[in-house]
Amino acid sequence: MAAALPARAQPSGPIETINVNGQRFPGDAADQAPAQASLGQIQPTSVINEHFIQENVPATSNYDDILRITPSAMDIDPNGPGLQQDFGQSIRGLQYTQFSVLFDGVQIPGSPSNLAPQPAAYFVAHDLAQIVVNRGPGPASTVGSATFGGDVELSSRALSSRPEVNPYATFGSFGTKMYGLQAETGTLYGGGKFLIDIQRNESRGALSGTSDERRNLFAKYVQPFGADTTLVGVVNLDNAITDTPYGTSLAEMAAFGRNYSLNNDPGSQGYGPYNKDAYTTDFEYLKLTHDFGHGLSVSDQPYTTAFYHRQLQTTDTSLTTPNLTTPNLTTPNLTTTATRTYYLNNVQTTLNNDVPGNAAQNDYRAWGNILRLSQATPFGQARAGAWFESEDNTLYKSSIVLTRGAVTTTTKPNASAFQYHYFDRLTTAQPYIEFTTQPLPNLTVTAGIKYSSVTRTLTGPLVRTIKGPADDHATYNKALPSLDAHYLIEKGLSVYAQAAKGYLTPPLNVFYAPIVNAVQPPTTDNYQVGTVYQRGWLAADADLYYIRYQNYIASTTIGTNTLYTNQGSAHFKGIEIEATAQLGHGLALYANGSLNDANYQNGATVAQAPRRTGVAGVLFDRSAVVVNGDCVDFSLLDKDVGPQYGVDTKFIDKYSIKSYATLDLAVHYAFPVLHDRRIDLGMQATNLLNNLSLIGYAGSAAGDGAPLYWVNPGRGLFFSVSATL
16 A cells, blocks of 8 residues: 655644533644644644634734744744844744745745845735744755755635635734735635735834835635646735834943834934835745546646835944035045045035935846646655746845935946846756655655755846956755654654755855855755654654754955855754643643754854743633633743844854743634624733843944844734624
8 A cells, every 4th residue: 555645734724622511622732732743744843723823913923923932933023023024033043044934835035145035025924824834854845945944834724615704903002003804705616716815004113213014915716627626826915115123232222212223313314214115025826736546646836926125224223324424625634534525316416414325126036836746656655846946136226315315326426326236047946756655554754855956147237346247157956865754653642753954045145256156055964853742631742853054154355355155064953842731621731942052163153043942821712701602712822032142153252142031912702603703802912021121133333333133022912803704
């Protein structure tokens, strides 16, 4: 009999329940857990279910805000839940530029320079069915530019078989207002189903002088053709405009408060509207699956994604760099700026305390396809496929004067105001093959290999001031083997082991050097073992991991030249545990924890790698609490993040971030269903104890080099209402 690959994550939906004397209780601990492992997993995995996403976090949250509940995960959201772009995230100390994020199997685009995804520019929480955090490269069939540190897999909501209209809204702290309307057709003639969800939200943010305004449209269509073929189409359109913070110095916090970031002075480099980002994205795919019978199935998924970014930014929001003033040449001082003149649009202009800044543009479009084939054989399951993607990016950045209508500025006549202006193309091909067999009852072994071939080209009149014109290209090839074993000891108890190589496409900045060196792609060797137990009142899992990070890329300055080279290796190791225990009558305890160690070969500590993480709290889910047919959900969860460093350090305590904790409360009440109509009320309190600790390093001030930090956003209170009609 053919073997089958164990599921990497269990499908999730509303919590399964049992009824006792007409009252509802969660079926078992695995059903009630906010994040849980899977009995079939082949690597450490946490699955966050739809129930938790929709009822226990603020509706404005992005996926990065939600997944921080999982072991070894950290996220930085100083402006409040989902109210800005990502400012930093790590899993086991591996950064969010080092693991892929997928939506329904398609990679979400990242910044071309470092592959960093922008979570607040794509999907909203209301359209998510589950979030799967895989803390490992996975089998060979896992696709992505950064399988280096695992991946995060987002899944869209399943469509209802009955027509429904769902208006919903959220109001709360930081001037947050969110409105949405979702409509479903139910099952149409021919079995098709269609959903559309439109959402708008706005907020001034937890940090002073910031703002966020966002619009999102999500549509999904599912059409079966007979019993063997299904076509799925998805469209997501998003537009976001923000006044963006860039971190705050300790001196600014002391003078203006812990929540200071930007100000309301049009003559200041800290003025909010001078630091503006506009993001417009689209994400579309078609997926056709067909079962040919005789054990053969095929799926093909063509897609396109786009990311258009417009940015205004002052030279120094920390206010350590002076504004632009044309010197009085009759009484010059003896500084390098004493004889400086300024040309605005190539016209010599006298400046008087004018605000300097930059205007940048990035236009990105990717086209790709994912083909997968699976064939059952007498010896096991064979799978093969290929991922192909081509990304085009046009980027420029120019110097401007913001107080003069954002016109370009130079210090020489007829000079270029561009700081960079170039075109980048990234082409990726990843074919794979893998085979699963069962040499013993309950023992499943999967072996596979993926071959990644990446070609990057960079052309343009100006890449960096030190480099000038460029016409560069490089191709990176790497074979990535994987081997995993899964053994079901008995019902509800399994063990697994994994050995796999991860891969990270080299970032764009290796091309910024005057000479492009033969930099090798960073890779990881991942070794992991773990166990999962799920039975009745207890769901628990634990794992040990060791990761060897090879060929990390660092820059070296030689005279006026910057070279990028591979600088040896780093080591990540640790232990992770997670458990949910039911106490009865809908009450349960949840906890997870990790001890993490991340160090380079030379002894330096890896930045933004907490030494530990942990979550502990209480859960409640029960019906007939106030009246028959109602339902109450409750969670009180405390997230602890251990100490870390802001930058890679060796033997010195530089930019240290002490441990901090955030306590979150959520209460959800569902009224009894009346004539097939349902009304839900929710309240979420984030950072209930108003902990204003430093939570991350944001870089250094342009003028005096002082460190800039992110601060935990103050207490937030959010109220939501939703109706299903």
